[in-house]
Structures are given as C-alpha cells and as structure tokens.
Amino acid sequence: xxxxxxxxxxxxxxxxxxxxxxxxxxxxxxxxxxxxxxxxxxxxxxxxxxxxxxxxxxxxxxxxxxxxxxxxxxxxxxxxxxxxxxxxxxxxxxxxxxxxxxxxxxxxxxxxxxxxxxxxxxxxxxxxxxxxxxxxxxxxxxxxxxxxxxxxxxxxxxxxxxxxxxxxxxxxxxxxxxxxxxxxxxxxxxxxxxxxxxxxxxxxxxxxxxxxxxxxxxxxxxxxxxxxxxxxxxxxxxxxxxxxxxxxxxxxxxxxxxxxxxxxxxxxxxxxxxxxxxxxxxxxxxxxxxxxxxxxxxxxxxxxxxxxxxxxxxxxxxxxxxxxxxxxxxxxxxxxxxxxxxxxxxxxxxx
Numbered sequence: 001x002x003x004x005x006x007x008x009x010x011x012x013x014x015x016x017x018x019x020x021x022x023x024x025x026x027x028x029x030x031x032x033x034x035x036x037x038x039x040x041x042x043x044x045x046x047x048x049x050x051x052x053x054x055x056x057x058x059x060x061x062x063x064x065x066x067x068x069x070x071x072x073x074x075x076x077x078x079x080x081x082x083x084x085x086x087x088x089x090x091x092x093x094x095x096x097x098x099x100x101x102x103x104x105x106x107x108x109x110x111x112x113x114x115x116x117x118x119x120x121x122x123x124x125x126x127x128x129x130x131x132x133x134x135x136x137x138x139x140x141x142x143x144x145x146x147x148x149x150x151x152x153x154x155x156x157x158x159x160x161x162x163x164x165x166x167x168x169x170x171x172x173x174x175x176x177x178x179x180x181x182x183x184x185x186x187x188x189x190x191x192x193x194x195x196x197x198x199x200x201x202x203x204x205x206x207x208x209x210x211x212x213x214x215x216x217x218x219x220x221x222x223x224x225x226x227x228x229x230x231x232x233x234x235x236x237x238x239x240x241x242x243x244x245x246x247x248x249x250x251x252x253x254x255x256x257x258x259x260x261x262x263x264x265x266x267x268x269x270x271x272x273x274x275x276x277x278x279x280x281x282x283x284x285x286x287x288x289x290x291x292x293x294x295x296x297x298x299x300x301x302x303x304x305x306x307x308x309x310x311x312x313x314x315x316x317x318x319x320x321x322x323x324x325x326x327x328x329x330x331x332x333x334x335x336x337x338x339x340x341x342x343x344x345x346x347x348x349x350x351x
Contacts, residue, residue, distance in 0.1 A: 002033040002110045005059055007129055016127035023097045025089050032057040032069070035110060037313060037337065045076040051337045054105040058087055074105040100124060108341070109305025113206040117297040128202070133209060138175055141212040145171040148208055151278040174205055190277075190287040203293035207270045210300050214263055217307055221260070224314045225253060227324070237328035245328070248335035255342035256310070259303040266296055299344075306341040313337075 004022055008030045011017040023029040036055040043049065054074040061067040072082050083089040091098040099122065104110070107118045112131035119126060133141070150167040173183060187197040229249055237245075273289035276282040317334070318324045326334075 002104070002115070002130075003134075004028075004130070005030050005032055005062060005065075008062065011127075011129045014127070014129060017129055020125060020127040022126045022130045023100060025091075025097055027058060027087055027089055028056070028097055030059065030062050032059070033104060033110065035108075035309075036073070037309075042073075045073060047077060051333075051340060054101070056101075074101050096124065107301075109301045109308070111209075111301050111305060113202075113209065113294075113297045114301025114305070116202075117294045117301075120294070131202075133175065133205070137209075140216075141209065142168075142171065142175065144212040144215065145175055145208045148211070148274075149174070151274070155278045155281075174201055174208070189283045190290075191284065192287060196291065200287065200290040203290045206297060207267070207293065210263070210304060211267055211270070213304055213308075214260075214267065217304075217311060220311050220315070221256065221307060224311050225256060227314065227318065228252060231318070231324050231326065231331065233326050233328040233331045235327060241328050241332065245331060245335065248332070248339060252310075252335060252338050252342065255339065256307065259307055259342060259344070263300060263303050263307075266300055269296075302344055306344075309341050310338050 007017070007022075021029050023031075034055050034057070035052060037052050038045075038050065042053075046053070053076070055071055056074065057069040057071045059065055059067070059069045070086060072079065072086070076082070080091060083091060089097075091101075100119065103118050103122055103124070104115070107114060112133060116126075116131045146168045149171040153167040153170065170183075187194070190197070190200065192200055233245070270289065270293075273286045277286040313334075318326075
C-alpha cells in the first residue's frame with residue numbers, strides 16, 4: 001500500500017513535502033494506492049485480460065476515512081474521463097502525474113525502495129518522506145535491525161554489555177534516516193560526502209528491510225507451498241484439468257524456490273560487504289556496495305513482492321483452521337495468477 005493520505009496529514013508544512021510532491025495534483029497526492037487482485041466481476045473494467053490492477057482510493061473526507069472513499073483502477077476503460085468527471089483530475093498522457101501512475105501500475109510491488117528506484121529510473125523525484133517504512137513495519141523490524149547493527153557496535157566498542165544499548169540507538173537512527181553528529185564518525189569512516197551518506201543510509205535501510213522481510217516469510221511460505229501441493233478441488237474434474245493443476249503445482253513450487261534462492265543470493269552479497277567492514281576492517285567495500293545497491297532493488301522488490309502476494313492471498317482465501325473449499329476452475333485461476341506473479345523473464349532458471 002502507498003498511503004499518501006497519511007503522508008499528507010503527518011508531513012504538512014514539511015519543506016520537502018511541499019516542494020517535491022509525489023503527485024502534483026492535490027487530490028491524487030492524498031490518495032491511498034493498493035495492488036488489487038481483480039475479482040471476476042471486475043475483469044470487464046479493462047480492455048485486455050489482467051489478474052491484478054493498481055487501485056486508487058480517493059477519500060471523501062481526508063480527516064475521516066469512515067465516511068468512505070471513491071475508487072478507480074489505473075488503465076481501466078474510460079480512465080481519463082472518469083478521473084476528470086468524478087474526481088476533477090484532468091491528465092494527458094504526457095503529464096507527470098500520468099507517468100507516475102503508469103510506473104506504479106507497471107511496478108509489481110509498492111515497497112518504498114522499489115518505488116523510489118523505479119521513479120528515479122524515469123527521472124522523477126519525490127520527497128524522501130514518501131518512501132519511509134511504515135511505523136508498524138518499523139516497530140516489527142527494529143529488533144532484527146538491532147541484531148544486525150550489533151556487529152558494527154562490537155567492532156567500534158567491543159562486546160561489553162554496557163555497549164549493547166548503542167546497537168539499538170544506532171539501528172533507530174538508521175531506520176529513521178537520522179543525520180546528526182553521533183553518526184558523523186560513520187560517514188567519515190566510509191569516506192562519504194553528506195549527499196552520498198544520505199543515499200548510503202537509505203540503501204542500508206533497504207537491505208535491512210529486505211533481510212527482515214525474507215526472515216518473516218520463511219515459515220509462512222513453507223506452509224503455503226505444502227498446502228498448494230495437497231489442496232484438492234471439490235467435485236469431479238476432467239483428467240486434463242487434473243493434469244494441468246498438477247503441472248501448475250510443480251511450476252509454482254519451482255518458481256517460488258527460484259525466487260527465494262535469488263533473493264537469498266542477493267542478500268548474501270550485502271552480508272559479505274557488511275562483514276568486510278565489521279570483521280575485515282574494510283569500510284570502503286561496504287561504502288562502494290551501498291552506492292551501487294539501488295540497481296538490486298528491482299529484483300529484490302519483484303521477487304519478495306511476488307512471494308508476499310502468494311502468501312497473503314492464500315491465507316486470505318484459505319484461512320487456517322477452516323476446510324479449503326474451491327472449484328477446479330477457481331483453483332486453476334489462482335494458480336495462473338501465481339505463475340504470472342512469479343514470472344520474471346528469461347533471467348530466471350527453473351529450479
């Protein structure tokens with residue numbers, strides 16, 4: 001989810017927020033944007049077949065979501081005219097806001113680091129506040145980040161108990177993009193300019209975020225894969241459909257394994273560079289890695305986004321503790337969605 005309404009409420013008056021808006025149109029810049037799996041009755045909203053869409057929710061009253069919100073999908077039939085007549089937003093294909101909407105629609109996940117990198121590739125800059133990790137995720141990943149930063153603290157201060165609090169303090173500053181005197185020695189050690197340092201801290205936070213996310217999905221992913229392999233549709237189905245479902249199960253298993261392995265391999269590159277600083281006394285290697293890191297965000301975001309999508313949808317559709325009831329046609333459609341989500345092009349090899 002991209003919650004621009006929340007940013008508008010909490011960052012009003014912030015110079016960066018005012019000068020570098022995500023969307024230039026005020027209404028769009030208060031929207032809530034989500035990736036949405038289309039229901040059967042929504043397929044006809046588009047000219048071509050698609051399983052997922054980017055949904056724009058425009059709150060009726062910015063201060064009170066209980067009043068409700070109007071919504072439409074990026075690229076649906078009559079998208080431009082609906083924007084204009086219903087929401088008062090007039091855009092041409094060349095407008096910056098339309099380009100941003102198209103980029104978001106083409107991006108498989110709305111995680112903040114992938115979004116920023118995709119916009120940057122297209123020459124679009126928005127204020128850093130739009131790419132902050134949500135407060136809920138920040139709180140959940142804090143303990144994980146503290147454990148990661150512990151290596152740096154031990155290198156700097158030794159492993160004494162009295163210094164362990166430094167890990168928590170430093171982790172909090174990195175997650176909050178803090179730029180203060182206490183972190184100045186770190187900037188100097190890595191020989192970064194102030195601008196490079198801000199970029200480096202953003203990338204460091206990204207890898208802490210991706211490592212944390214991967215660590216949180218492992219158990220759920222194993223359970224979902226096991227359920228996919230054994231779920232059986234109700235009613236009689238043809239021999240051909242049963243064979244097709246079996247082939248899809250195997251393809252999904254292989255693709256999930258390949259995606260997980262690729263993310264793990266990329267994160268090991270980060271681990272090696274970080275250990276170069278904390279265990280081998282080579283901070284410049286970690287510095288160089290951070291400055292090149294944004295090139296890795298697309299693959300990480302795509303693959304983790306696909307894994308998250310599969311886990312969240314499966315748990316929503318088949319809640320734990322309830323008997324899974326599904327027709328052959330619906331299961332085939334779900335499997336097709338998963339295969340599409342896990343399709344990353346020729347760079348992936350089957351496991």
